[in-house]
Amino acid sequence: MMGFSVQRWAAWAPGLVNPASWETWLAKPHALPAEGTPALAAMPAMMRRRVDRLGRIALQASYDAHVDAPEAPVLFASRYGDLGRSVELLTQLARSEPLSPTSFSLSVHNAIGALYSIARGDTSAYGAIAAGEETVEAAFTEACGLLSDGVPRVMVVVYDEPVPSPWEHFSPGVAFPHAWACLLSASTGADAIHLDCAAGPPDAPFSEQEQEQEQDPADLPADLRVLRFLVSGASRWEHVMGNRRWRWARDA
Numbered sequence: 001m002m003g004f005s006v007q008r009w010a011a012w013a014p015g016l017v018n019p020a021s022w023e024t025w026l027a028k029p030h031a032l033p034a035e036g037t038p039a040l041a042a043m044p045a046m047m048r049r050r051v052d053r054l055g056r057i058a059l060q061a062s063y064d065a066h067v068d069a070p071e072a073p074v075l076f077a078s079r080y081g082d083l084g085r086s087v088e089l090l091t092q093l094a095r096s097e098p099l100s101p102t103s104f105s106l107s108v109h110n111a112i113g114a115l116y117s118i119a120r121g122d123t124s125a126y127g128a129i130a131a132g133e134e135t136v137e138a139a140f141t142e143a144c145g146l147l148s149d150g151v152p153r154v155m156v157v158v159y160d161e162p163v164p165s166p167w168e169h170f171s172p173g174v175a176f177p178h179a180w181a182c183l184l185s186a187s188t189g190a191d192a193i194h195l196d197c198a199a200g201p202p203d204a205p206f207s208e209q210e211q212e213q214e215q216d217p218a219d220l221p222a223d224l225r226v227l228r229f230l231v232s233g234a235s236r237w238e239h240v241m242g243n244r245r246w247r248w249a250r251d252a
Contacts (some may be wrong), residue, residue, distance in 0.1 A: 003192030011180035077139035129186030
C-alpha cells in the first residue's frame, strides 16, 4: 500500500486541546472529564449553533489540522457518528411525535463533512466512513488510495463519543468524547508509514524494544492506539480483528 507521512495533526477531548497535552497523555493515559465542548470559533455562528457536541469536537480537530493548508479531500471516520440524535429521533417516532428536519439532516454520517465543506467554501471531495472496529483502518486505506491516484494530500478525521442508552453495550471502550485529524501526504522516504492487512495469526513476537513500545492500556480505544502509534515514533503496531491483522509500520 502507498506509504504516507503525517504533515500535521490535531486532536481534541475534554482536558486535551493541543498536541503537546495529547502527547503527554498518550504516553501515560489517565481518566479524563466526560464533559466539555470546544468553542469552534472558526465556524460561522449561524452554522455552529446547529452542531451538537460530537460534531463540534470533530470539526475543531478538523480546523486545527487544516489551518493554513491547501484544500484537500477529507475523510470523516466514526464508528457510530452522532448516535445521540438518532436515539432522540427514534424515541420521537415511537411516541408518534413530529421530527425536526434539521435534527434528521444532521443525524447522518456525512452531515459533519457537509457542514465543514460549506463553512469553508471547499469543493474538494468529502467522504464518510463507518466500518465497525476497523473504521480507522478503512479510512486510512481510502486515504492511501487517493494518494496513489495522485492527490497531493488527504485529511482523515476520526471521532467518537460514548454510545448513549440503550446501545452503550456496543462500544464500552469509548469513555470520553474525542476527535483527531491527520493531514497526510504520500511518502517514500525514511518517515513513510505503511498500513497492510493480512489473514491469519499475528506475526512472530515483537522484540523486547517493540514490546515496550506497544504496551497500551487495555482501556485505550483502538483509534487512540493508532494515534499513539502515529505521533510516538513507534516502529509498528498491530490491530487484530478476527482473522485479519492490520499492521501499521514505520520505515526504519
